[in-house]
Amino acid sequence: MSSAIAELERILGRKLFRRKTGHGLEITAAGRQLLIEARTILSAAGAIGAERSPAGEIAVACFRDLGAIYLPRLLTGYAATREGLSFRILEADLADIRGLILDGRCELGLTYDTGLERGDLKTTCIDRLSPHVLMPKSHRLSGRSSVALDDLKQDRVILENYPSTISFFLPFLARLGLSDRDCQMVPSFEMQRSLVANGWGVGFSYARPAPDLAHDGAELVCRPLRPAEPGLDVVLVHLGTQTLSPTAQAFLKFVQARSTG
Structure with missing residues (x-):
């Protein structure tokens, strides 16, 4: 089973499960999104290939002081033209945002552009604060x-x-x-x-x-x-080496189109 999961993750370019010592596997945001997509395909096979607006769950980590200022408007603005969208928000301190992205618990993070140790992380500037x-x-x-x-x-x-x-x-x-x-x-x-x-x-x-x-x-x-x-930039961050789910990709493009950076 573990080798099959590893092969599927390799093919998709997404981390579907997080391995926890002594606790087995825990599904990631990308894994949840894949499950939603698979169920949609199975229940509506006739719609395969039809164009549709990306919908599903978006998992976003946010710095606790910024989330309520920016996320509600962005998420509801994106959801206005997309049926079936849901989101899961995890509030955290700045030091924890990077870890939530790297271990797959969230695909996107809203935070200040500081202390991220960029590496494979990519950012989109939303605002600049003094x-x-x-x-x-x-x-x-x-x-x-x-x-x-x-x-x-x-x-x-x-x-x-x-x-x-x-x-x-x-x-x-x-x-x-x-x-x-x-x-x-x-x-x-x-x-x-x-x-x-x-x-x-x-x-x-x-x-x-x-x-x-x-x-x-x-x-x-x-x-x-x-x-x-x-000043400090407020950014939406994601892991550049991981293929984002269609929902997260579409949301990121929505934010980039409205970005001030």
């Missing part, structure tokens, strides 16, 4: 069009407690004479925004949901840093 400071509406600097880091030395800094997020902003903290141990650490982007909006401190972020409201309705203000800091 860092900004988050402040409560009542903050003394909220009326300014931009904010210098030096003006924030008296403020408490609120930071997401994820290794990737901490590494992004360590240079900013160093210029304030701080380390991550001096910050108010929080478990999520939403908690950071809510604490900022309610006056507990300031924060830094690249992502900016709309509108500038916390979950509890409190207002916050987002201002670019002065001088301007280097």
Whole structure:
């Protein structure tokens, strides 16, 4: 059986199963897509060769701070003209996105173009974001069009407690004479925004949901840093050495047609 699976994967150019020591085989996103296609062919043999819009399941890994900002519009926009489309979304930290793509659990990933160790990974730029400071509406600097880091030395800094997020902003903290141990650490982007909006401190972020409201309705203000800091690209990533399923290929083309990069 294992040799037959290996031969099928070789012929198709897709990883259909993930081998887990002591746990047998687990089907990948590409394997699920192949199963959907096989069942469709068997149940509608008369339609073989007929043109149809690619439909099926798309498995997408996304960085937790970006997924809700970009994926819903892209997925529903793509699905609007394709019946039978479904999707599976896995949220993860930046460090985990690469692994989810390489081991076949997801065919596509939405993340920042950083720490990917490109190799066989291919990217499509969706957006470019610049860092900004988050402040409560009542903050003394909220009326300014931009904010210098030096003006924030008296403020408490609120930071997401994820290794990737901490590494992004360590240079900013160093210029304030701080380390991550001096910050108010929080478990999520939403908690950071809510604490900022309610006056507990300031924060830094690249992502900016709309509108500038916390979950509890409190207002916050987002201002670019002065001088301007280097930005980060938001990308859709896939494994270039693996043949994407027809559904994933069509979705990727849909995104590329709307790409700003």
